[in-house]
Amino acid sequence: MDKPRKDTLLLAAGVLGAFGAGLAAGRSIARAAGPGTTKEGLPRASLLDTLALGLEVFAPLVAQGVIIRRPPMVALAERLDLDRRAVQRMQKLRDKYGRGPLMLPLPIRQQAVVLDPGHAKRVLDESPEPFSPASTEKRAALAHFEPQGVLLSTGAQRSERRRFNEAALDTVNPMHRMAAGFLPLVEEEAAAMLAAARDKGSLDWDTWSQAWYRMFRRVVLGNSAADDHELQAMITRLRGAANWAGFHPTMRAKRERFLARIQEYLDRAEAGSLAGYMAHIPRNSTTEPRQQVPQWLFAFDAAVIASFRALALLDSHPQATGRVRAEIAERREMHPLPFLRATVLEALRLWPTTPMILRQSTARTHWEDGSMPAGTGVLIHAPFFHRDDTRLREANRFAPELWLDDSAARDWPLVPFSDGPVTCPGRNLVLMLSSAMLANVLDGRKLALAPGRRLDPARLPGTLDNYRLRFTVEE
Numbered sequence: 001m002d003k004p005r006k007d008t009l010l011l012a013a014g015v016l017g018a019f020g021a022g023l024a025a026g027r028s029i030a031r032a033a034g035p036g037t038t039k040e041g042l043p044r045a046s047l048l049d050t051l052a053l054g055l056e057v058f059a060p061l062v063a064q065g066v067i068i069r070r071p072p073m074v075a076l077a078e079r080l081d082l083d084r085r086a087v088q089r090m091q092k093l094r095d096k097y098g099r100g101p102l103m104l105p106l107p108i109r110q111q112a113v114v115l116d117p118g119h120a121k122r123v124l125d126e127s128p129e130p131f132s133p134a135s136t137e138k139r140a141a142l143a144h145f146e147p148q149g150v151l152l153s154t155g156a157q158r159s160e161r162r163r164f165n166e167a168a169l170d171t172v173n174p175m176h177r178m179a180a181g182f183l184p185l186v187e188e189e190a191a192a193m194l195a196a197a198r199d200k201g202s203l204d205w206d207t208w209s210q211a212w213y214r215m216f217r218r219v220v221l222g223n224s225a226a227d228d229h230e231l232q233a234m235i236t237r238l239r240g241a242a243n244w245a246g247f248h249p250t251m252r253a254k255r256e257r258f259l260a261r262i263q264e265y266l267d268r269a270e271a272g273s274l275a276g277y278m279a280h281i282p283r284n285s286t287t288e289p290r291q292q293v294p295q296w297l298f299a300f301d302a303a304v305i306a307s308f309r310a311l312a313l314l315d316s317h318p319q320a321t322g323r324v325r326a327e328i329a330e331r332r333e334m335h336p337l338p339f340l341r342a343t344v345l346e347a348l349r350l351w352p353t354t355p356m357i358l359r360q361s362t363a364r365t366h367w368e369d370g371s372m373p374a375g376t377g378v379l380i381h382a383p384f385f386h387r388d389d390t391r392l393r394e395a396n397r398f399a400p401e402l403w404l405d406d407s408a409a410r411d412w413p414l415v416p417f418s419d420g421p422v423t424c425p426g427r428n429l430v431l432m433l434s435s436a437m438l439a440n441v442l443d444g445r446k447l448a449l450a451p452g453r454r455l456d457p458a459r460l461p462g463t464l465d466n467y468r469l470r471f472t473v474e475e
């Protein structure tokens, strides 16, 4: 058996075995430890509910890979509809325990789960203090490749690195200041991708993702990085280790080689790339530009996944495809393509690529029903808020209109890019590049999913396995 397959089977067996044993033990203890409240007044989950949460919400996400996806596990999650079950489990907890935050009786740490939309908003608005994004598990994972990245930074260092990220990524502008240089790169890579798809007879994940990787290496590091597959292999390996967080030894030498390679590109500062653009941004001794870049390279994966899923959504929604075609036909230079952006945002709402938004409180916090000690881990499960069909009419259907007015901000926490002061600073850049990629691919051609893979618009799946999507391309 090949190694990845063996690893995956071992992982699956491990996760299921651990939870099975836990559940069996939990049943006997649960009689003694039912639901209640903490001494500070917040609802506390019973042991059985905590185990169910572990089994149905945490385990599928961890098994699918938090930092880099494991394709066989994503396929399994789709087959067993695991992400829909996770939302249903969260709904049951909310119905049983009320607004929360719900405290979990874990032996090793204080952990809370957010159940109320107002609380989700508060946690995100009050980040990074007192709700720090640099939670213990995030530190353990991301330190494998970016120990001084903004997400893991605190205090004055965080402020400086955040400022630098916002300046480089031109966070506030729908069209990045470098758009005129970036958009032709997207066009070139889309054309090469379509030629490769023609040769193969269809557009599959491999062809799609390789073109994207080339494109964003050129955007971030410059044209000389277009074929730097070694760099891609390094980050893939480091992210693989990060999936295991603290259970995998840190590969210091590999991490150093990877960061040194990034530094070479930053020193080269090629015109027309972010590396070149960054060279003019002021910095101080704590900025650590080379440690900010890994997050960018890593986060582009989410765009590759979401935009491929967006193609699947359009395939099963002819009316929306008509609107996309009209938008492409009217496209002028530097057009922000709002409907295509909304389509990508919908792919991210329906299948969030950051399903667990994690925080850790730095001080005691007070809530309607009680208080929470400092150091508590706080989980916002994005799919629960995005797909709660008891509260959100559009939960399980494609509704790009949610993003075309201000309803995404008004009605309910729709937070694929997080929100508040720690919100993704790459949001506009990534939406600009994704919508441009889709416009180039769809311009003058029809992409169709193979029969049997088409989505049912009335009941979109809880998980959509992007690795198995394959489109025929008709010119």
Ligand code: HEM
Binding pocket: 133, 150, 151, 152, 162, 165, 169, 295, 296, 297, 299, 300, 302, 303, 306, 348, 353, 354, 357, 358, 415, 416, 417, 418, 421, 422, 423, 424, 425, 426, 427, 429, 430
């Ligand atoms: C579809 C693609 C993307 C999605 C869905 C996404 C989503 C997110 C989310 C949810 C967070 C917050 C994480 C947390 O609160 O723990 C985040 C943070 C961040 N993202 Fe993105 N991201 C994407 C692409 C990008 C890209 C392409 C870049 C850079 C080029 C980027 C740069 C960052 C940075 C620097 C942070 C850390 C912000 C901070 O700690 O203040 N992201 N992203």
